[in-house]
Amino acid sequence: QVQLVESGGGLVQAGGSLRLSCAASGRTFSTYDMGWFRQAPGKEREFVGAIRGSSDITYYTESVKGRFTISRDNAKKTVSLQMNSLKPEDTARYYCPARTILYGDLRNEYSYPYWGQGTQVTVSS
Numbered sequence: 001q002v003q004l005v006e007s008g009g010g011l012v013q014a015g016g017s018l019r020l021s022c023a024a025s026g027r028t029f030s031t032y033d034m035g036w037f038r039q040a041p042g043k044e045r046e047f048v049g050a051i052r053g054s055s056d057i058t059y060y061t062e063s064v065k066g067r068f069t070i071s072r073d074n075a076k077k078t079v080s081l082q083m084n085s086l087k088p089e090d091t092a093r094y095y096c097p098a099r100t101i102l103y104g105d106l107r108n109e110y111s112y113p114y115w116g117q118g119t120q121v122t123v124s125s
Helices: none
Strands: 004-007 010-013 018-024 033-039 046-051 058-060 068-073 078-083 092-095 119-124
Parallel strands (some): 010 119
Antiparallel strands (some): 092 119
């Protein structure tokens, strides 16, 4: 079982920055694929980015490339999402799911069995 706790959300003006963190449990955290997804009110949850276990290769959805950066600290069992140049359309609840079975498209939310409660990000215009 993997437990996840997201933090760092808040209210920020457009053009500003936020850094989200996700603390995970589990003895083999370094091998987990970690994703970041978001869900805005009335919309489906969407893939933001992900970082592979072991290799640390990162992936991003097109709309956040160049603005968002995912990193991980395996010693602290945390993954971070640095968000710069925020836009009002980035407003959503952000989640960092984990998967321990590294199979399937990591852009697919259904490939992640472990989810936290999320953290709210609101970007004002």
